[in-house]
Amino acid sequence: MLRGRRVVLGVSGGIAAYKAIEVCRRLVDAGAFVSPVLTPDSLHFVTTQTFSALASEPARTSLWDSPEPSPHTALGQRADLVVVAPATARVLAAYAMGMSDDLLVATLLATRAPVIVCPAMHTEMWEQPAVQANVALLRERGVTVVDPVAGMLAGGDVGVGRLAEPADIVAACDRVLGGGDLAGLRVLVTAGGTREPIDPVRYIGNRSSGKQGHALADEAAARGAEVTLVTSAGRPAAPGVEVVSVETAAQMEAAVAARSDDADVIVMAAAVADFRPKAVADDKLKKGDGVPEVVLEPTPDILAGLGARKRPGQTLVGFAAETSDVVANAAEKVRRKNLDLIVANDVSAPGVGFEHDTNAVVLLREDGSREDVPLADKRAVARAVLDAVLDLRSQATR
Ligand SMILES: Cc1cc2nc3c(=O)[nH]c(=O)nc-3n(C[C@H](O)[C@H](O)[C@H](O)COP(=O)(O)O)c2cc1C
Incomplete structure (x- = not known):
């Protein structure tokens, strides 16, 4: 179901941003046209060069440096799916509140395509009532949440908050677009x-x-x-x-x-x-x-x-x-x-x-x-x- 579909891959500034590279690769391998949108803070963890090299078009990072006059509406309107992996606590909050303060959140607000968010953060952050309330609000509004899993976190800590496996994230994309090897069952x-x-x-x-x-x-x-x-x-x-x-x-x-x-x-x-x-x-x-x-x-x-x-x-x-x-x-x-x-x-x-x-x-x-x-x-x-x-x-x- 991903073949030929336009997927905006949002990447925000968490330690798991490196796994978004694998998500990007897998989406491209599955035949999707992948447009990466990186938040400015994600660039502390990964580079645009990597995503530009692997994706279907160069990575974008800002509302203001794109060849299109209105990149968020162009991306949002063309997308068949927007997936944010990893989704930081900040992106979840901004999206839930409609705070369109960067290209990624502006694109999320400018799309009618299905949206998947894949939160990743330390357990203490994930369990914060504020974060949980934002995630619940997004779920209520029809956003698909690929929940973080339990496991090793940055700094050697262990708990819930680890980004779901790239294969699971791509499977969720496939499912949201109507595919998967159990489709029809x-x-x-x-x-x-x-x-x-x-x-x-x-x-x-x-x-x-x-x-x-x-x-x-x-x-x-x-x-x-x-x-x-x-x-x-x-x-x-x-x-x-x-x-x-x-x-x-x-x-x-x-x-x-x-x-x-x-x-x-x-x-x-x-x-x-x-x-x-x-x-x-x-x-x-x-x-x-x-x-x-x-x-x-x-x-x-x-x-x-x-x-x-x-x-x-x-x-x-x-x-x-x-x-x-x-x-x-x-x-x-x-x-x-x-x-x-x-x-x-x-x-x-x-x-x-x-x-x-x-x-x-x-x-x-x-x-x-x-x-x-x-x-x-x-x-x-x-x-x-x-x-x-x-x-x-x-x-x-x-
Ligand atoms: C080393 C390091 C790791 C971080 N990891 C996470 C994380 O996994 N999840 C998260 O929500 N925030 C994390 N943060 C905090 C975010 O980077 C910070 O909130 C940032 O402003 C998020 O920007 P963005 O949402 O625009 O990408 C981390 C910060 C540092 C310094």
Whole structure:
């Protein structure tokens, strides 16, 4: 979708400006016509020469030194897409407030093309209410935000604020323009741990944070899929992802059942409770009434139900969080539940599974073949899972 499209690449003055060089290169490689616009302060980090050499036309830095009499309107009106990577706190604020004080922000205000901003800054800056409010305002106005990721920052600090990977930024550009290798596919993802009420204030839950399921939904959307995310984790999802919030296994089952027939790919990453209290007290159980006896009953096996009514052309992916005999248990589930793929992890290993930002998994296919995905960011694991899904689907049509 990038081929032949006009992309304005805005670069502002953060330490991650060097990664914009890679973004520029990838956009050009994908066939886009790239017009770089660098803020004056970005020139402390990168040079116009580099961008002029790699892009489709010379880099611009000012409203006043361009061959066009009105460079911001010319750039803004011609653009199919404007992407700012990295977007500093200052650019986000100026854009949110409509402060047209340099060529980049003037171009952002002078365009009707879709806009993507890719913030990057130290964690303290990123978490500032002022910065978060500006980002929220831009999101509300339809701007696509490619969120910063957790990792190593300038000066050796570690935290959230690192610019998203150039490949992800280019994938977002492709998606916003209607492309991506999952374009045309409807993907249903579940995420989070369910909460099974005991009384109005207490529940039985599990440690799932929903991070892996959300990473899968975000990655599928970035690759052009039409994504529905049924989630019990109160986390944000990428723009374009339809979010259905649920709490209990029964709600998750109903939400999935209502959407599963239309889905081409179903990825059940949620940690659905296996048992729930048989009776839910109407009123809060009182300490003074003694230790309550909570009788449990099994919840519906959503994944097995989906496997039983899987339609031709549908790809069904399950997750298996195990603490022992990981591969053997997962292999048994693939067969018993009629899955195409299972993502198995040993949640007792360091950095793996629940609550972590990282995961290490084994992808087991129904034909018995396996692929090991070593410890990586959950987004990278999501990428590997979706690559395997695409591979399975292309094999099925061969
Ligand atoms: C070494 C260094 C690194 C910086 N990195 C960032 C950054 O990653 N993100 C950010 O928002 N500001 C960063 N700043 C602050 C911006 O450079 C500063 O706000 C500047 O005025 C932004 O200009 P611009 O938005 O016009 O490009 C950094 C400053 C310095 C000195």
